[in-house]
Amino acid sequence: MEKYISNIHTPKISIAPMVDKSHRHFRYFCRIMNKEALLYTEMVTAQAILNGDLDKILYFREEEGPVALQIAASNAEDAYKALKLAEEFNYTEINLNCGCPSDRVSGNLMGAALMSDKNLVYEILSAMKEATNKPITIKHRIGIDGTGVIQPNQGNIIMDGYEDLLDFLDTVSKAKPDRYTVHARSAILKGLSPKDNREIPPIDYDMVYRLKKDFDYLNIEINGGFKTLDSIKDALTKVDGVMIGRASYEDCYLLANLNKLNDENIKPLSRGDIIKSYIPYVEEELEKGSNIHSLAAPIQSLFQGQPGSRKFKQLISSSNVKRETLVPILNNLLEVMPQDILWK
Structure with missing residues:
Protein backbone atom coordinates (compact mmCIF):
# COMPACT_ATOMS: atom_id res chain seq x y z
CA MET A 1 0.00 0.00 0.00
CA GLU A 2 1.40 3.40 -1.00
CA LYS A 3 2.25 5.33 2.14
CA TYR A 4 0.95 8.85 1.78
CA ILE A 5 0.19 11.02 4.78
CA SER A 6 -2.33 13.67 3.81
CA ASN A 7 -2.63 17.00 5.56
CA ILE A 8 -6.34 17.19 4.75
CA HIS A 9 -8.65 18.21 7.56
CA THR A 10 -11.11 15.42 8.29
CA PRO A 11 -14.10 16.59 10.30
CA LYS A 12 -15.60 14.06 12.65
CA ILE A 13 -18.83 14.11 10.65
CA SER A 14 -19.76 14.45 7.00
CA ILE A 15 -23.18 14.30 5.36
CA ALA A 16 -23.22 11.90 2.43
CA PRO A 17 -23.81 12.77 -1.21
CA MET A 18 -27.38 11.58 -1.84
CA VAL A 19 -29.27 11.77 -5.13
CA ASP A 20 -32.32 14.04 -4.89
CA LYS A 21 -31.42 14.86 -1.27
CA SER A 22 -28.08 16.68 -1.06
CA HIS A 23 -29.16 19.75 -3.01
CA ARG A 24 -28.18 23.21 -1.87
CA HIS A 25 -31.37 23.86 0.16
CA PHE A 26 -30.76 20.68 2.12
CA ARG A 27 -27.15 21.69 2.70
CA TYR A 28 -28.13 25.15 3.92
CA PHE A 29 -30.60 23.60 6.36
CA CYS A 30 -27.95 21.16 7.59
CA ARG A 31 -25.51 24.01 8.11
CA ILE A 32 -27.96 25.82 10.41
CA MET A 33 -27.78 22.86 12.78
CA ASN A 34 -24.12 21.93 12.48
CA LYS A 35 -21.31 24.31 11.59
CA GLU A 36 -18.47 21.80 11.34
CA ALA A 37 -19.71 18.83 9.32
CA LEU A 38 -18.43 18.46 5.77
CA LEU A 39 -21.38 18.62 3.38
CA TYR A 40 -21.48 17.04 -0.06
CA THR A 41 -23.18 17.82 -3.32
CA GLU A 42 -25.28 15.22 -5.02
CA MET A 43 -23.20 13.06 -7.33
CA VAL A 44 -22.52 15.02 -10.53
CA THR A 45 -21.25 13.25 -13.63
CA ALA A 46 -18.23 14.66 -15.42
CA GLN A 47 -20.28 14.72 -18.61
CA ALA A 48 -22.94 16.87 -16.94
CA ILE A 49 -20.26 19.40 -15.99
CA LEU A 50 -18.75 19.35 -19.47
CA ASN A 51 -22.06 19.81 -21.26
CA GLY A 52 -24.37 21.51 -18.77
CA ASP A 53 -25.11 24.88 -17.21
CA LEU A 54 -22.30 25.25 -14.69
CA ASP A 55 -24.05 27.85 -12.55
CA LYS A 56 -27.10 25.64 -12.27
CA ILE A 57 -25.11 22.48 -11.59
CA LEU A 58 -22.29 23.75 -9.37
CA TYR A 59 -23.48 26.97 -7.70
CA PHE A 60 -23.68 27.01 -3.92
CA ARG A 61 -23.87 29.73 -1.31
CA GLU A 62 -20.77 30.41 0.74
CA GLU A 63 -22.85 29.93 3.89
CA GLU A 64 -23.14 26.24 3.04
CA GLY A 65 -19.40 25.67 3.29
CA PRO A 66 -17.38 23.60 3.71
CA VAL A 67 -18.81 21.64 0.77
CA ALA A 68 -17.24 18.78 -1.19
CA LEU A 69 -18.07 18.21 -4.85
CA GLN A 70 -18.61 14.56 -5.72
CA ILE A 71 -18.15 13.57 -9.34
CA ALA A 72 -18.69 10.36 -11.28
CA ALA A 73 -16.46 9.72 -14.27
CA SER A 74 -15.65 6.81 -16.56
CA ASN A 75 -12.34 8.09 -17.93
CA ALA A 76 -9.45 10.29 -16.87
CA GLU A 77 -9.82 12.87 -19.64
CA ASP A 78 -13.41 13.76 -18.73
CA ALA A 79 -12.53 13.92 -15.04
CA TYR A 80 -9.63 16.28 -15.71
CA LYS A 81 -11.68 18.60 -17.92
CA ALA A 82 -14.61 18.63 -15.50
CA LEU A 83 -12.42 19.61 -12.56
CA LYS A 84 -10.84 22.42 -14.57
CA LEU A 85 -14.32 23.84 -15.18
CA ALA A 86 -15.25 23.40 -11.51
CA GLU A 87 -12.19 25.30 -10.31
CA GLU A 88 -14.04 28.63 -10.29
CA PHE A 89 -16.42 27.31 -7.63
CA ASN A 90 -15.15 27.33 -4.07
CA TYR A 91 -15.51 23.67 -3.17
CA THR A 92 -13.39 22.49 -0.25
CA GLU A 93 -12.44 19.20 -1.87
CA ILE A 94 -13.37 16.89 -4.75
CA ASN A 95 -14.53 13.31 -4.31
CA LEU A 96 -14.64 10.46 -6.84
CA ASN A 97 -17.71 8.24 -6.61
CA CYS A 98 -16.80 4.55 -6.68
CA GLY A 99 -19.78 3.46 -4.62
CA CYS A 100 -23.06 4.19 -6.40
CA PRO A 101 -24.72 0.89 -7.40
CA SER A 102 -27.35 2.37 -9.72
CA ASP A 103 -27.71 0.44 -13.01
CA ARG A 104 -27.77 3.74 -14.87
CA VAL A 105 -24.41 4.69 -13.40
CA SER A 106 -22.71 1.30 -13.29
CA GLY A 107 -23.81 0.54 -16.85
CA ASN A 108 -21.62 3.45 -17.94
CA LEU A 109 -18.66 2.19 -15.90
CA MET A 110 -19.11 4.76 -13.18
CA GLY A 111 -19.89 4.51 -9.48
CA ALA A 112 -19.34 1.12 -7.83
CA ALA A 113 -18.68 -0.51 -11.21
CA LEU A 114 -15.41 1.43 -11.36
CA MET A 115 -14.08 -0.84 -8.62
CA SER A 116 -13.92 -3.58 -11.25
CA ASP A 117 -11.04 -1.71 -12.91
CA LYS A 118 -8.55 -0.59 -10.29
CA ASN A 119 -6.14 0.73 -12.91
CA LEU A 120 -8.82 2.99 -14.35
CA VAL A 121 -9.62 4.31 -10.88
CA TYR A 122 -5.91 5.08 -10.44
CA GLU A 123 -5.84 6.93 -13.77
CA ILE A 124 -8.94 8.99 -12.94
CA LEU A 125 -7.67 9.93 -9.48
CA SER A 126 -4.27 10.87 -10.91
CA ALA A 127 -5.92 13.11 -13.50
CA MET A 128 -8.01 14.74 -10.79
CA LYS A 129 -4.87 15.39 -8.75
CA GLU A 130 -3.25 17.00 -11.79
CA ALA A 131 -6.28 19.19 -12.49
CA THR A 132 -6.50 20.92 -9.11
CA ASN A 133 -4.62 21.70 -5.92
CA LYS A 134 -7.70 20.91 -3.88
CA PRO A 135 -7.75 17.67 -1.90
CA ILE A 136 -8.92 14.65 -3.89
CA THR A 137 -10.80 11.90 -2.05
CA ILE A 138 -12.53 8.66 -2.99
CA LYS A 139 -15.75 7.02 -1.79
CA HIS A 140 -15.95 3.29 -2.41
CA ARG A 141 -17.47 0.05 -1.16
CA ILE A 142 -15.76 -2.80 0.68
CA GLY A 143 -16.48 -4.93 -2.38
CA ILE A 144 -18.71 -5.51 -5.39
CA ASP A 145 -20.68 -8.37 -6.89
CA GLY A 146 -20.69 -7.79 -10.62
CA THR A 147 -22.37 -11.10 -11.51
CA GLY A 148 -24.27 -10.54 -14.72
CA VAL A 149 -22.46 -7.28 -15.42
CA ILE A 150 -19.87 -7.72 -18.14
CA GLN A 151 -17.11 -5.15 -18.16
CA PRO A 152 -15.05 -4.76 -21.37
CA ASN A 153 -12.37 -7.46 -21.61
CA GLN A 154 -12.92 -8.53 -18.01
CA GLY A 155 -16.07 -10.63 -17.73
CA ASN A 156 -17.91 -10.84 -14.44
CA ILE A 157 -16.10 -9.18 -11.54
CA ILE A 158 -16.52 -10.14 -7.91
CA MET A 159 -14.57 -8.45 -5.11
CA ASP A 160 -15.36 -10.25 -1.89
CA GLY A 161 -13.31 -10.07 1.25
CA TYR A 162 -10.46 -8.19 2.84
CA GLU A 163 -7.73 -9.40 0.48
CA ASP A 164 -9.70 -8.25 -2.57
CA LEU A 165 -10.19 -4.85 -0.95
CA LEU A 166 -6.44 -4.58 -0.28
CA ASP A 167 -5.69 -5.54 -3.87
CA PHE A 168 -7.93 -2.70 -5.08
CA LEU A 169 -6.42 -0.20 -2.67
CA ASP A 170 -2.85 -1.25 -3.40
CA THR A 171 -3.26 0.17 -6.91
CA VAL A 172 -5.55 3.08 -6.04
CA SER A 173 -3.28 4.28 -3.22
CA LYS A 174 -0.55 5.05 -5.75
CA ALA A 175 -2.63 8.05 -6.84
CA LYS A 176 -2.34 9.35 -3.25
CA PRO A 177 -6.00 10.16 -2.50
CA ASP A 178 -6.33 12.37 0.56
CA ARG A 179 -9.13 10.39 2.17
CA TYR A 180 -10.88 7.05 1.71
CA THR A 181 -14.57 7.08 2.58
CA VAL A 182 -15.50 3.42 2.82
CA HIS A 183 -19.11 2.28 2.65
CA ALA A 184 -19.06 -0.85 4.82
CA ARG A 185 -21.25 -2.85 2.43
CA SER A 186 -20.57 -4.52 -0.87
CA ALA A 187 -22.50 -3.29 -3.90
CA ILE A 188 -24.55 -5.76 -5.91
CA LEU A 189 -24.49 -4.35 -9.42
CA LYS A 190 -27.35 -6.33 -10.92
CA GLY A 191 -30.75 -7.23 -9.50
CA LEU A 192 -30.90 -4.76 -6.60
CA SER A 193 -32.15 -1.19 -6.58
CA PRO A 194 -29.97 1.54 -5.03
CA LYS A 195 -32.32 1.52 -2.04
CA ASP A 196 -31.93 -2.25 -1.59
CA ASN A 197 -28.16 -1.89 -1.93
CA ARG A 198 -28.26 0.33 1.16
CA GLU A 199 -30.08 -2.33 3.17
CA ILE A 200 -29.67 -5.91 1.88
CA PRO A 201 -25.89 -6.48 1.57
CA PRO A 202 -24.64 -7.18 5.11
CA ILE A 203 -22.76 -4.41 6.81
CA ASP A 204 -19.20 -5.13 7.89
CA TYR A 205 -17.77 -2.35 10.02
CA ASP A 206 -14.97 -4.62 11.23
CA MET A 207 -13.42 -4.78 7.75
CA VAL A 208 -13.13 -0.99 7.68
CA TYR A 209 -11.80 -0.88 11.23
CA ARG A 210 -9.24 -3.55 10.33
CA LEU A 211 -8.13 -1.48 7.35
CA LYS A 212 -7.45 1.52 9.58
CA LYS A 213 -5.67 -0.64 12.15
CA ASP A 214 -3.45 -2.30 9.55
CA PHE A 215 -2.70 0.94 7.69
CA ASP A 216 -2.97 3.60 10.33
CA TYR A 217 -1.43 6.24 8.04
CA LEU A 218 -4.47 6.10 5.74
CA ASN A 219 -7.13 8.74 6.29
CA ILE A 220 -10.27 6.62 6.60
CA GLU A 221 -13.88 7.66 7.03
CA ILE A 222 -16.59 5.04 7.51
CA ASN A 223 -20.08 5.13 5.99
CA GLY A 224 -23.13 2.91 6.34
CA GLY A 225 -26.10 2.88 8.69
CA PHE A 226 -24.97 5.30 11.40
CA LYS A 227 -28.06 6.78 13.05
CA THR A 228 -27.25 7.49 16.71
CA LEU A 229 -24.83 9.66 18.62
CA ASP A 230 -23.51 6.66 20.55
CA SER A 231 -22.77 4.57 17.45
CA ILE A 232 -20.92 7.51 15.91
CA LYS A 233 -18.91 8.10 19.08
CA ASP A 234 -17.86 4.45 19.07
CA ALA A 235 -16.83 4.52 15.40
CA LEU A 236 -14.72 7.63 15.96
CA THR A 237 -12.52 5.67 18.37
CA LYS A 238 -11.52 3.44 15.44
CA VAL A 239 -11.45 5.64 12.30
CA ASP A 240 -10.87 9.28 11.38
CA GLY A 241 -14.44 10.25 10.50
CA VAL A 242 -18.02 9.07 10.08
CA MET A 243 -20.25 9.81 7.11
CA ILE A 244 -23.98 9.97 7.79
CA GLY A 245 -26.50 9.26 5.07
CA ARG A 246 -30.20 8.57 5.52
CA ALA A 247 -30.28 9.66 9.16
CA SER A 248 -29.65 13.24 8.05
CA TYR A 249 -33.08 13.41 6.42
CA GLU A 250 -34.96 10.72 8.37
CA ASP A 251 -34.15 12.32 11.74
CA CYS A 252 -32.46 15.59 10.87
CA TYR A 253 -32.25 16.94 14.45
CA LEU A 254 -29.46 14.39 14.95
CA LEU A 255 -27.22 16.96 13.24
CA ALA A 256 -27.84 19.45 16.04
CA ASN A 257 -27.12 16.80 18.66
CA LEU A 258 -23.86 15.89 16.94
CA ASN A 259 -22.38 19.12 18.26
CA LYS A 260 -22.05 17.18 21.52
CA LEU A 261 -19.17 15.27 19.94
CA ASN A 262 -17.00 18.30 20.70
CA ASP A 263 -18.58 19.21 24.02
CA GLU A 264 -20.99 16.90 25.82
CA ASN A 265 -22.38 19.82 27.81
CA ILE A 266 -23.25 21.93 24.78
CA LYS A 267 -26.93 22.79 24.33
CA PRO A 268 -28.05 22.04 20.77
CA LEU A 269 -29.87 24.71 18.83
CA SER A 270 -33.60 24.37 19.54
Whole structure:
Protein backbone atom coordinates (compact mmCIF):
# COMPACT_ATOMS: atom_id res chain seq x y z
CA MET A 1 0.00 0.00 0.00
CA GLU A 2 1.40 3.40 -1.00
CA LYS A 3 2.25 5.33 2.14
CA TYR A 4 0.95 8.85 1.78
CA ILE A 5 0.19 11.02 4.78
CA SER A 6 -2.33 13.67 3.81
CA ASN A 7 -2.63 17.00 5.56
CA ILE A 8 -6.34 17.19 4.75
CA HIS A 9 -8.65 18.21 7.56
CA THR A 10 -11.11 15.42 8.29
CA PRO A 11 -14.10 16.59 10.30
CA LYS A 12 -15.60 14.06 12.65
CA ILE A 13 -18.83 14.11 10.65
CA SER A 14 -19.76 14.45 7.00
CA ILE A 15 -23.18 14.30 5.36
CA ALA A 16 -23.22 11.90 2.43
CA PRO A 17 -23.81 12.77 -1.21
CA MET A 18 -27.38 11.58 -1.84
CA VAL A 19 -29.27 11.77 -5.13
CA ASP A 20 -32.32 14.04 -4.89
CA LYS A 21 -31.42 14.86 -1.27
CA SER A 22 -28.08 16.68 -1.06
CA HIS A 23 -29.16 19.75 -3.01
CA ARG A 24 -28.18 23.21 -1.87
CA HIS A 25 -31.37 23.86 0.16
CA PHE A 26 -30.76 20.68 2.12
CA ARG A 27 -27.15 21.69 2.70
CA TYR A 28 -28.13 25.15 3.92
CA PHE A 29 -30.60 23.60 6.36
CA CYS A 30 -27.95 21.16 7.59
CA ARG A 31 -25.51 24.01 8.11
CA ILE A 32 -27.96 25.82 10.41
CA MET A 33 -27.78 22.86 12.78
CA ASN A 34 -24.12 21.93 12.48
CA LYS A 35 -21.31 24.31 11.59
CA GLU A 36 -18.47 21.80 11.34
CA ALA A 37 -19.71 18.83 9.32
CA LEU A 38 -18.43 18.46 5.77
CA LEU A 39 -21.38 18.62 3.38
CA TYR A 40 -21.48 17.04 -0.06
CA THR A 41 -23.18 17.82 -3.32
CA GLU A 42 -25.28 15.22 -5.02
CA MET A 43 -23.20 13.06 -7.33
CA VAL A 44 -22.52 15.02 -10.53
CA THR A 45 -21.25 13.25 -13.63
CA ALA A 46 -18.23 14.66 -15.42
CA GLN A 47 -20.28 14.72 -18.61
CA ALA A 48 -22.94 16.87 -16.94
CA ILE A 49 -20.26 19.40 -15.99
CA LEU A 50 -18.75 19.35 -19.47
CA ASN A 51 -22.06 19.81 -21.26
CA GLY A 52 -24.37 21.51 -18.77
CA ASP A 53 -25.11 24.88 -17.21
CA LEU A 54 -22.30 25.25 -14.69
CA ASP A 55 -24.05 27.85 -12.55
CA LYS A 56 -27.10 25.64 -12.27
CA ILE A 57 -25.11 22.48 -11.59
CA LEU A 58 -22.29 23.75 -9.37
CA TYR A 59 -23.48 26.97 -7.70
CA PHE A 60 -23.68 27.01 -3.92
CA ARG A 61 -23.87 29.73 -1.31
CA GLU A 62 -20.77 30.41 0.74
CA GLU A 63 -22.85 29.93 3.89
CA GLU A 64 -23.14 26.24 3.04
CA GLY A 65 -19.40 25.67 3.29
CA PRO A 66 -17.38 23.60 3.71
CA VAL A 67 -18.81 21.64 0.77
CA ALA A 68 -17.24 18.78 -1.19
CA LEU A 69 -18.07 18.21 -4.85
CA GLN A 70 -18.61 14.56 -5.72
CA ILE A 71 -18.15 13.57 -9.34
CA ALA A 72 -18.69 10.36 -11.28
CA ALA A 73 -16.46 9.72 -14.27
CA SER A 74 -15.65 6.81 -16.56
CA ASN A 75 -12.34 8.09 -17.93
CA ALA A 76 -9.45 10.29 -16.87
CA GLU A 77 -9.82 12.87 -19.64
CA ASP A 78 -13.41 13.76 -18.73
CA ALA A 79 -12.53 13.92 -15.04
CA TYR A 80 -9.63 16.28 -15.71
CA LYS A 81 -11.68 18.60 -17.92
CA ALA A 82 -14.61 18.63 -15.50
CA LEU A 83 -12.42 19.61 -12.56
CA LYS A 84 -10.84 22.42 -14.57
CA LEU A 85 -14.32 23.84 -15.18
CA ALA A 86 -15.25 23.40 -11.51
CA GLU A 87 -12.19 25.30 -10.31
CA GLU A 88 -14.04 28.63 -10.29
CA PHE A 89 -16.42 27.31 -7.63
CA ASN A 90 -15.15 27.33 -4.07
CA TYR A 91 -15.51 23.67 -3.17
CA THR A 92 -13.39 22.49 -0.25
CA GLU A 93 -12.44 19.20 -1.87
CA ILE A 94 -13.37 16.89 -4.75
CA ASN A 95 -14.53 13.31 -4.31
CA LEU A 96 -14.64 10.46 -6.84
CA ASN A 97 -17.71 8.24 -6.61
CA CYS A 98 -16.80 4.55 -6.68
CA GLY A 99 -19.78 3.46 -4.62
CA CYS A 100 -23.06 4.19 -6.40
CA PRO A 101 -24.72 0.89 -7.40
CA SER A 102 -27.35 2.37 -9.72
CA ASP A 103 -27.71 0.44 -13.01
CA ARG A 104 -27.77 3.74 -14.87
CA VAL A 105 -24.41 4.69 -13.40
CA SER A 106 -22.71 1.30 -13.29
CA GLY A 107 -23.81 0.54 -16.85
CA ASN A 108 -21.62 3.45 -17.94
CA LEU A 109 -18.66 2.19 -15.90
CA MET A 110 -19.11 4.76 -13.18
CA GLY A 111 -19.89 4.51 -9.48
CA ALA A 112 -19.34 1.12 -7.83
CA ALA A 113 -18.68 -0.51 -11.21
CA LEU A 114 -15.41 1.43 -11.36
CA MET A 115 -14.08 -0.84 -8.62
CA SER A 116 -13.92 -3.58 -11.25
CA ASP A 117 -11.04 -1.71 -12.91
CA LYS A 118 -8.55 -0.59 -10.29
CA ASN A 119 -6.14 0.73 -12.91
CA LEU A 120 -8.82 2.99 -14.35
CA VAL A 121 -9.62 4.31 -10.88
CA TYR A 122 -5.91 5.08 -10.44
CA GLU A 123 -5.84 6.93 -13.77
CA ILE A 124 -8.94 8.99 -12.94
CA LEU A 125 -7.67 9.93 -9.48
CA SER A 126 -4.27 10.87 -10.91
CA ALA A 127 -5.92 13.11 -13.50
CA MET A 128 -8.01 14.74 -10.79
CA LYS A 129 -4.87 15.39 -8.75
CA GLU A 130 -3.25 17.00 -11.79
CA ALA A 131 -6.28 19.19 -12.49
CA THR A 132 -6.50 20.92 -9.11
CA ASN A 133 -4.62 21.70 -5.92
CA LYS A 134 -7.70 20.91 -3.88
CA PRO A 135 -7.75 17.67 -1.90
CA ILE A 136 -8.92 14.65 -3.89
CA THR A 137 -10.80 11.90 -2.05
CA ILE A 138 -12.53 8.66 -2.99
CA LYS A 139 -15.75 7.02 -1.79
CA HIS A 140 -15.95 3.29 -2.41
CA ARG A 141 -17.47 0.05 -1.16
CA ILE A 142 -15.76 -2.80 0.68
CA GLY A 143 -16.48 -4.93 -2.38
CA ILE A 144 -18.71 -5.51 -5.39
CA ASP A 145 -20.68 -8.37 -6.89
CA GLY A 146 -20.69 -7.79 -10.62
CA THR A 147 -22.37 -11.10 -11.51
CA GLY A 148 -24.27 -10.54 -14.72
CA VAL A 149 -22.46 -7.28 -15.42
CA ILE A 150 -19.87 -7.72 -18.14
CA GLN A 151 -17.11 -5.15 -18.16
CA PRO A 152 -15.05 -4.76 -21.37
CA ASN A 153 -12.37 -7.46 -21.61
CA GLN A 154 -12.92 -8.53 -18.01
CA GLY A 155 -16.07 -10.63 -17.73
CA ASN A 156 -17.91 -10.84 -14.44
CA ILE A 157 -16.10 -9.18 -11.54
CA ILE A 158 -16.52 -10.14 -7.91
CA MET A 159 -14.57 -8.45 -5.11
CA ASP A 160 -15.36 -10.25 -1.89
CA GLY A 161 -13.31 -10.07 1.25
CA TYR A 162 -10.46 -8.19 2.84
CA GLU A 163 -7.73 -9.40 0.48
CA ASP A 164 -9.70 -8.25 -2.57
CA LEU A 165 -10.19 -4.85 -0.95
CA LEU A 166 -6.44 -4.58 -0.28
CA ASP A 167 -5.69 -5.54 -3.87
CA PHE A 168 -7.93 -2.70 -5.08
CA LEU A 169 -6.42 -0.20 -2.67
CA ASP A 170 -2.85 -1.25 -3.40
CA THR A 171 -3.26 0.17 -6.91
CA VAL A 172 -5.55 3.08 -6.04
CA SER A 173 -3.28 4.28 -3.22
CA LYS A 174 -0.55 5.05 -5.75
CA ALA A 175 -2.63 8.05 -6.84
CA LYS A 176 -2.34 9.35 -3.25
CA PRO A 177 -6.00 10.16 -2.50
CA ASP A 178 -6.33 12.37 0.56
CA ARG A 179 -9.13 10.39 2.17
CA TYR A 180 -10.88 7.05 1.71
CA THR A 181 -14.57 7.08 2.58
CA VAL A 182 -15.50 3.42 2.82
CA HIS A 183 -19.11 2.28 2.65
CA ALA A 184 -19.06 -0.85 4.82
CA ARG A 185 -21.25 -2.85 2.43
CA SER A 186 -20.57 -4.52 -0.87
CA ALA A 187 -22.50 -3.29 -3.90
CA ILE A 188 -24.55 -5.76 -5.91
CA LEU A 189 -24.49 -4.35 -9.42
CA LYS A 190 -27.35 -6.33 -10.92
CA GLY A 191 -30.75 -7.23 -9.50
CA LEU A 192 -30.90 -4.76 -6.60
CA SER A 193 -32.15 -1.19 -6.58
CA PRO A 194 -29.97 1.54 -5.03
CA LYS A 195 -32.32 1.52 -2.04
CA ASP A 196 -31.93 -2.25 -1.59
CA ASN A 197 -28.16 -1.89 -1.93
CA ARG A 198 -28.26 0.33 1.16
CA GLU A 199 -30.08 -2.33 3.17
CA ILE A 200 -29.67 -5.91 1.88
CA PRO A 201 -25.89 -6.48 1.57
CA PRO A 202 -24.64 -7.18 5.11
CA ILE A 203 -22.76 -4.41 6.81
CA ASP A 204 -19.20 -5.13 7.89
CA TYR A 205 -17.77 -2.35 10.02
CA ASP A 206 -14.97 -4.62 11.23
CA MET A 207 -13.42 -4.78 7.75
CA VAL A 208 -13.13 -0.99 7.68
CA TYR A 209 -11.80 -0.88 11.23
CA ARG A 210 -9.24 -3.55 10.33
CA LEU A 211 -8.13 -1.48 7.35
CA LYS A 212 -7.45 1.52 9.58
CA LYS A 213 -5.67 -0.64 12.15
CA ASP A 214 -3.45 -2.30 9.55
CA PHE A 215 -2.70 0.94 7.69
CA ASP A 216 -2.97 3.60 10.33
CA TYR A 217 -1.43 6.24 8.04
CA LEU A 218 -4.47 6.10 5.74
CA ASN A 219 -7.13 8.74 6.29
CA ILE A 220 -10.27 6.62 6.60
CA GLU A 221 -13.88 7.66 7.03
CA ILE A 222 -16.59 5.04 7.51
CA ASN A 223 -20.08 5.13 5.99
CA GLY A 224 -23.13 2.91 6.34
CA GLY A 225 -26.10 2.88 8.69
CA PHE A 226 -24.97 5.30 11.40
CA LYS A 227 -28.06 6.78 13.05
CA THR A 228 -27.25 7.49 16.71
CA LEU A 229 -24.83 9.66 18.62
CA ASP A 230 -23.51 6.66 20.55
CA SER A 231 -22.77 4.57 17.45
CA ILE A 232 -20.92 7.51 15.91
CA LYS A 233 -18.91 8.10 19.08
CA ASP A 234 -17.86 4.45 19.07
CA ALA A 235 -16.83 4.52 15.40
CA LEU A 236 -14.72 7.63 15.96
CA THR A 237 -12.52 5.67 18.37
CA LYS A 238 -11.52 3.44 15.44
CA VAL A 239 -11.45 5.64 12.30
CA ASP A 240 -10.87 9.28 11.38
CA GLY A 241 -14.44 10.25 10.50
CA VAL A 242 -18.02 9.07 10.08
CA MET A 243 -20.25 9.81 7.11
CA ILE A 244 -23.98 9.97 7.79
CA GLY A 245 -26.50 9.26 5.07
CA ARG A 246 -30.20 8.57 5.52
CA ALA A 247 -30.28 9.66 9.16
CA SER A 248 -29.65 13.24 8.05
CA TYR A 249 -33.08 13.41 6.42
CA GLU A 250 -34.96 10.72 8.37
CA ASP A 251 -34.15 12.32 11.74
CA CYS A 252 -32.46 15.59 10.87
CA TYR A 253 -32.25 16.94 14.45
CA LEU A 254 -29.46 14.39 14.95
CA LEU A 255 -27.22 16.96 13.24
CA ALA A 256 -27.84 19.45 16.04
CA ASN A 257 -27.12 16.80 18.66
CA LEU A 258 -23.86 15.89 16.94
CA ASN A 259 -22.38 19.12 18.26
CA LYS A 260 -22.05 17.18 21.52
CA LEU A 261 -19.17 15.27 19.94
CA ASN A 262 -17.00 18.30 20.70
CA ASP A 263 -18.58 19.21 24.02
CA GLU A 264 -20.99 16.90 25.82
CA ASN A 265 -22.38 19.82 27.81
CA ILE A 266 -23.25 21.93 24.78
CA LYS A 267 -26.93 22.79 24.33
CA PRO A 268 -28.05 22.04 20.77
CA LEU A 269 -29.87 24.71 18.83
CA SER A 270 -33.60 24.37 19.54
CA ARG A 271 -36.05 23.30 16.87
CA GLY A 272 -37.70 26.69 17.17
CA ASP A 273 -34.45 28.51 16.51
CA ILE A 274 -33.75 26.23 13.55
CA ILE A 275 -37.10 27.12 11.98
CA LYS A 276 -36.57 30.83 12.66
CA SER A 277 -33.13 30.67 11.01
CA TYR A 278 -34.50 28.88 7.96
CA ILE A 279 -37.40 31.27 7.27
CA PRO A 280 -35.31 34.19 5.85
CA TYR A 281 -33.52 31.78 3.53
CA VAL A 282 -36.83 30.36 2.30
CA GLU A 283 -38.18 33.86 1.68
CA GLU A 284 -35.10 34.81 -0.33
CA GLU A 285 -35.10 31.60 -2.37
CA LEU A 286 -38.82 31.89 -3.12
CA GLU A 287 -38.18 35.32 -4.59
CA LYS A 288 -35.57 33.71 -6.84
CA GLY A 289 -38.11 31.14 -8.02
CA SER A 290 -36.59 28.12 -6.27
CA ASN A 291 -38.57 24.88 -6.18
CA ILE A 292 -41.06 24.98 -3.34
CA HIS A 293 -40.92 21.28 -2.50
CA SER A 294 -37.11 21.25 -2.48
CA LEU A 295 -37.26 24.04 0.10
CA ALA A 296 -39.80 22.19 2.25
CA ALA A 297 -38.15 18.76 2.06
CA PRO A 298 -35.19 19.27 4.46
CA ILE A 299 -37.41 20.18 7.41
CA GLN A 300 -39.78 17.20 7.13
CA SER A 301 -38.19 15.13 9.92
CA LEU A 302 -37.43 17.92 12.40
CA PHE A 303 -39.89 16.54 14.98
CA GLN A 304 -39.22 12.85 14.28
CA GLY A 305 -40.10 10.78 17.37
CA GLN A 306 -41.31 13.82 19.31
CA PRO A 307 -44.76 14.74 20.65
CA GLY A 308 -46.58 16.64 17.91
CA SER A 309 -44.74 14.83 15.10
CA ARG A 310 -47.95 13.78 13.35
CA LYS A 311 -49.38 17.28 13.50
CA PHE A 312 -46.10 18.70 12.17
CA LYS A 313 -46.09 16.31 9.20
CA GLN A 314 -49.67 17.23 8.36
CA LEU A 315 -48.92 20.94 8.40
CA ILE A 316 -45.78 20.62 6.28
CA SER A 317 -47.23 17.99 3.91
CA SER A 318 -46.85 18.42 0.16
CA SER A 319 -50.60 18.97 -0.21
CA ASN A 320 -50.40 22.02 2.08
CA VAL A 321 -47.11 23.45 0.87
CA LYS A 322 -47.52 25.96 -1.94
CA ARG A 323 -45.47 28.95 -2.99
CA GLU A 324 -47.72 31.33 -1.08
CA THR A 325 -48.18 29.09 1.99
CA LEU A 326 -44.72 27.81 2.95
CA VAL A 327 -43.53 30.85 4.90
CA PRO A 328 -46.87 31.25 6.75
CA ILE A 329 -46.73 27.53 7.61
CA LEU A 330 -43.20 27.88 9.01
CA ASN A 331 -44.24 30.88 11.10
CA ASN A 332 -47.33 29.05 12.28
CA LEU A 333 -45.24 26.11 13.46
CA LEU A 334 -43.62 28.41 16.00
CA GLU A 335 -47.06 29.04 17.52
CA VAL A 336 -48.81 25.66 17.33
CA MET A 337 -46.12 23.07 18.00
CA PRO A 338 -45.58 21.97 21.63
CA GLN A 339 -43.56 24.77 23.14
CA ASP A 340 -41.55 22.54 25.45
CA ILE A 341 -40.36 20.52 22.43
CA LEU A 342 -39.94 23.56 20.21
CA TRP A 343 -37.59 25.46 22.48
CA LYS A 344 -35.87 22.86 24.66
